[in-house]
Amino acid sequence: MQKSLENISIENALGVCSVSEDTRLLAQISAQGRPHRGLDLGTGTGYVAIYMTLAGWDMDAVDISRRALDVAQHNGRLNNVKINFFHSNLFDATQGHYDLIACNAPMRGNETENSRLLTSTLRRITPIRNLLMRITHSLAKRNRLDFLIKIIRGAQSLLNENGRLCMVLFTFEISELLANIPELICSDSQPIPSLTGLNIATFIFNNNAETEKALNL
Numbered sequence: 663m664q665k666s667l668e669n670i671s672i673e674n675a676l677g678v679c680s681v682s683e684d685t686r687l688l689a690q691i692s693a694q695g696r697p698h699r700g701l702d703l704g705t706g707t708g709y710v711a712i713y714m715t716l717a718g719w720d721m722d723a724v725d726i727s728r729r730a731l732d733v734a735q736h737n738g739r740l741n742n743v744k745i746n747f748f749h750s751n752l753f754d755a756t757q758g759h760y761d762l763i764a765c766n767a768p769m770r771g772n773e774t775e776n777s778r779l780l781t782s783t784l785r786r787i788t789p790i791r792n793l794l795m796r797i798t799h800s801l802a803k804r805n806r807l808d809f810l811i812k813i814i815r816g817a818q819s820l821l822n823e824n825g826r827l828c829m830v831l832f833t834f835e836i837s838e839l840l841a842n843i844p845e846l847i848c849s850d851s852q853p854i855p856s857l858t859g860l861n862i863a864t865f866i867f868n869n870n871a872e873t874e875k876a877l878n879l
C-alpha cells in the first residue's frame with residue numbers, strides 16, 4: 663500500500679546521505695504548488711522524490727552514486743511509489759523538461775565514493791556536520807561555486823517556463839550566485855532552523871535578462 667506524506671519509510675546504508683532537516687524542508691518546499699513533472703538531482707536515499715511523488719508529482723531522480731541509487735530504489739519500493747531512477751552525472755541521463763528541480767548538492771563537485779563514505783557518516787551528527795560543512799566550504803570555495811553554477815545553468819536549460827529550482831544553500835552563496843548569473847531570481851528563501859546559515863532557496867529565471875541588458879532596458 664502507498665504510504666502517506668507523514669509516514670514515509672526510509673532505510674539507509676553506509677555512504678549515503680541520511681535524511682535530515684534540510685532534506686525534509688527541501689521536499690516540503692519543492693512539493694508546493696500544482697504538481698507537474700519534477701527532478702530530484704542527487705537523490706541520496708530518495709526521500710525528496712518519494713515525498714513529491716506522494717504529493718502528486720511525476721518524478722525522475724538521479725544520483726552519481728550507484729550505492730545511493732540502490733538505496734533510493736529500495737525506498738521507492740518500500741513506499742510503493744513509481745519513480746524513474748537514473749544513474750547520472752548531474753543532468754547527463756535526464757530526459758525532457760521539468761517544472762521543478764530539487765537539489766541538495768554535495769559540498770564539493772568532485773566527491774568520490776570514499777570521500778562520500780566519510781561525509782555521509784559525519785553528516786549524521788548535526789554539530790559536526792555544521793563544522794564540517796564550513797571547513798569544506800572554506801577549503802573548496804571556488805570548486806563549490808563553479809559546481810553550483812553548473813547545476814543552475816543545467817537547470818535553466820531544462821526547466822519549463824515558470825519552472826522552479828529549489829536548492830539547499832548558505833545565505834552568502836545565494837548572493838554570490840545572483841551576482842554571477844544575471845537571469846537568476848531568488849523568489850523565496852527559508853532558513854533551516856537547526857542548520858545555522860543554511861536555507862532552502864527557490865529560484866526562477868528571467869530568460870530575457872541578457873536581451874534586456876543588451877538593449878539597455
Ligand SMILES: C[S@@+](CC[C@H](N)C(=O)[O-])C[C@H]1O[C@@H](n2cnc3c(N)ncnc32)[C@H](O)[C@@H]1O
Nearest residue numbers: 679685704705706725726727730751752766768
Ligand atoms: C548532500 S547529499 C543529498 C541527498 C538527498 N537529496 C538529501 O537531501 O538528503 C548529495 C547527493 O548528491 C549526489 N551527487 C554528488 N555529485 C553528483 C553528481 N555529479 N551528479 C548526481 N548526483 C551527485 C551524492 O551522491 C549524494 O547522494
